Amino acid sequence: MEGLAKDLICLRAAKELKPGMYVNLGIGLPTQVANFTPQGVILHSENGVLGFGPIASEEQMDWELVNAGAQPITLLPGISFFHSIDAFVMMRGRHLDVAILGTYQVSETGDLANWRMEGEALGAIGGSMDLAYGAKRIIVICEHTDRNGKPRIVMQCTLPLTAKGVVNTIITSLCVIEITKKGLELRELAPGISTDYVQQLTEPKLIISQDLKEMEF
Amino acid sequence: MEGLAKDLICLRAAKELKPGMYVNLGIGLPTQVANFTPQGVILHSENGVLGFGPIASEEQMDWELVNAGAQPITLLPGISFFHSIDAFVMMRGRHLDVAILGTYQVSETGDLANWRMEGEALGAIGGSMDLAYGAKRIIVICEHTDRNGKPRIVMQCTLPLTAKGVVNTIITSLCVIEITKKGLELRELAPGISTDYVQQLTEPKLIISQDLKEMEF
């Protein structure tokens, strides 16, 4: 499939983050956004840490300093540790400005399905529902289609829901879509990607923004 | 009125406390029990401290080291500070072995009324209800009668309740009473005090314990 490499999806997502924002990066692809966040963004992880730095290198690794995805992270001045009670107060009580989450499916009305894969007997809810309901703004980042080439942006989620009507923005390998009351508004295209191509790989009908532009990084 | 001085009531109450017990001493007279607790008793106060020592002397005073009654207290090795959320988890979640509380009235069935005085427009609930419901054992200490000479141990509380049916033991200037399913059992008398004298100043009919004895200190 055409479109952005994963690093570029993360880089584009990082542009949504401004100094002073409190941000959680979900398990999976979103954790990589930590490597691109502008200075002044304060990262939260649900295992109980606020204000950490990028993913640790092999030499920096300490197995007791990790994010919720168990990836080793780094210290920044001003970092704080707390227990999971307080970590989840931050998530569930609308204290976080943004959560960036991965997903299997997202619907036209912002329903999110990101905890159980197709055909899985069990699944991993983790902190995904807490973030989906609790953060002030939800940005979803993903490959535009799943590994079988099927759209992830669908009319109705067929996988078990994480939360209903919570997603604000979708950033994929092909485009940036804002979920508005009128529907899915296509705001940005990846370099070399056409509106038709995106529509072809997206179930719901897209509204083309009057300000449609090429993604910048 | 005859009977024990306040210090002796506190001293007798302190005998109920054993090493390893976690204990809260309510505002008022009970705070003075801190001066008599045997070594190994771990004192809790609802403003967020566990494992403190006796009331501070004039020279030891630090206005940021106080109990819930705003009395200056002292440090012991092993003391810990925490916020009021955790302080009240300890109280409400059955983590404390004993709470010693003052009272205006206590009923035959262990109802407690200790937050609003006769004729008061408002009152001070403070942490009294939290302790009354939350501690594993409630010991009430008080003068046997109120300042007008009327019984504090009554058939029915006429003052607003703190909690219903929670008191286990009453230690007064005259005696020690255990609240049993059958009623109030008189277990100990202060030196020189007679059963008749206690009954005369107590509304409910007392059951005289087969092991009735003189208080020891």
Added chain:
Amino acid sequence: MRAQLDTGKSPAVNKIVATVSEAVADIFDGAVVGIGGFGAAGTPYRLILALAERKVKELTVVATSPRQFEFLIQSGSVRKAITPFARYADPSVPNPLREPYLKGEIEVEVLPIGNLVERLRAAAAGIPAFYCPVGIDTVVAEGKEKRAFGEQECILEHALPLDFALIKGHKGDRLGNLIYRMTARCHNPVMAMAARVTIAEVDEIIEVGELNPEAIITPGIFVHKVVKAEKPPLDWVYKGVVQKARKT
């Protein structure tokens, strides 16, 4: 493509304000204001005085006792008080709530400290309501929904969100990270968590990175303004009677 963030750099965020007056400047008429402290310890006296001087009206104040809002009663700023001690703990100290309460000028809700703390925490944690046994069979239960869990009769208590919290820290940095000193911690952390805007007066402002990350009690996410303030005179603290203290 932007280079990777330099590690070792602290976030470019500055929550420090210069004066207590500036710190309380946004508090509006009718706001719900929580005030930290338990007794004198942990009470943000300088913020309280600054707020009293602004003469805002119709506040709902949430605090342990009148010790935290007596200045605000005097400035005519209080419409309602939600407090576990609707007088000083020591009943011999004159009660500043009594007259305005009897005259109907100030509404008073008296409640167990634990119910108050849990209601604030619930607001912080996105929990709209919870059941608890504390208060059952008492005036606290009047007018409240009741329900038994097992043999335990409970009341339904609702979250109590704050528009503003005035709190007292010991040391703070420009990210809003705070530590407290001994029992001056008390209600300050929960007030901070429950408020939309938390304003902290501190004894000392320190550099980012000076606080031990394992011992930060209130992480900066819960704090919006930090101001250095002088400690209160000791006779405010020991006398208990705030009127007297004003003369110093």
Added chain:
Amino acid sequence: MRAQLDTGKSPAVNKIVATVSEAVADIFDGAVVGIGGFGAAGTPYRLILALAERKVKELTVVATSPRQFEFLIQSGSVRKAITPFARYADPSVPNPLREPYLKGEIEVEVLPIGNLVERLRAAAAGIPAFYCPVGIDTVVAEGKEKRAFGEQECILEHALPLDFALIKGHKGDRLGNLIYRMTARCHNPVMAMAARVTIAEVDEIIEVGELNPEAIITPGIFVHKVVKAEKPPLDWVYKGVVQKARKT
């Protein structure tokens, strides 16, 4: 009349036990056992192994993921798992719950971490039940009572008390006071609070008074046994696959 307590003496309480086997000796068949840790960090591996060796039966385990109870699945000790990650977070790691779940040998309740943490905290705090929006419109809400607060649809969640908690601290003293290390803190404090009996494995036992009273994270009231244990081999930690680790 007894003389006043000497100040400066610490309480004569000793919660230290000599071995991890002794520490878990009282855990009975059918017990509800909470296990701290989030990923490898904060996981009390030595206590878990000691419990697996006892071959108790029919446990309900409450933990972040199978990482905390894979040894107990292998020892046939688990009847039910209450866990937010009903597989490893990385789906490419083989899921030890899958087979026993599909065969009906282990019942699995998968739930949001926050609901789990709040249910544990509720048990600790004497709150039998609370409402929260997280889980509404999902499988988490199935069979649960629902109620709207304002426009917010919520589910009723119940307290989850533990018979035992196995936790991992960094340093502890004989009173049970604990500190943790960085993100190894995670669920350990809430497990400690929610359990009738809390058993802590620590890297180091220190003298009473050595911990900074302002930085004690779990006060001793929540801890009943403390045992010094070796840190786990690093390949348990990094490989993610616990079976491999057993061979070391």
